Amino acid sequence: MLLKTTESAMCNLYNLTTNQQAIRDMARVMQDSLGNLEPDLDVYPDRPAPVVRNTAQGRELARLTWGMPTPTQFLKTKDAPDTGVTNIRNTASPHWRRWLTVEHRCLVPATAFSEYGQKPDPVTRRKPLHWFALDESRPLFFFAGLWTPWRGVRGSMKTPRPGEHHLFAFLTCEPNAVVKPIHPKAMPVILTSKDEIEMWMTADWEKAQVLQRPLAEENLVVVA
Helix, strand or coil, rough: CCCCCCCCCCCCCCCCCHHHHHHHHHCCCCECCCCCCCCEECCCCCCCEEEEEEEEEECEEEEECCCCCCCHHHCCCCCCCCCHHHHHHCCHHHHHCCCCHHHHEEEEECCHHHHEEECCCCCCCCEEEEEECCCCCCCCCEEEEEEEEEEEECCCCEEEEEEEEEEEEEEEECCCCCCCCCCCCCCCCCCCCCHHHHHHHHHHHHHHHCCCCCHHHHHCEEEE
């Protein structure tokens, strides 16, 4: 799916294969309103997914919709449904700066993410899909995300979903040496340690912005 914005079109499918307790423990969750977590979940744009967000009552594990509000200049018409922006690269943009505060930070749990290769398969003529994880066992990690409540119309002209929505997306950065040969434009911002998680969820933006960097190449592999 191509984004309707100047953000890098990338990572529009990721997988989560873990349990709720592992997410709660690693992210220090205080409340859980998620409901039952599927044991193996593929997440697509404009679909609900588990997210850990900051609230006045502490960190909450909830189900939000993937895709932050699209800048209005990229919507076809003012009344067109918004499918959202899944990946955020330009955090200096006024459109994104309003959501960089701690109140709008979130953690997006994942165990693998995908990128399309550059060259189509000579037989199928489709670009191959490649998956990345921390190692072959696919342990839990988090994308550094932002979230916001939003009122409007999501979905498509055929199946619009008007009303109040809770939306999220995650930051991207320059790709590391593992991702770059497959997807040279960008990769998600990945948090793997409790110190990184705490910094993202509690520090002022001046400090937290250092986390918008590629994951060290020795900590990422291509998996089947």
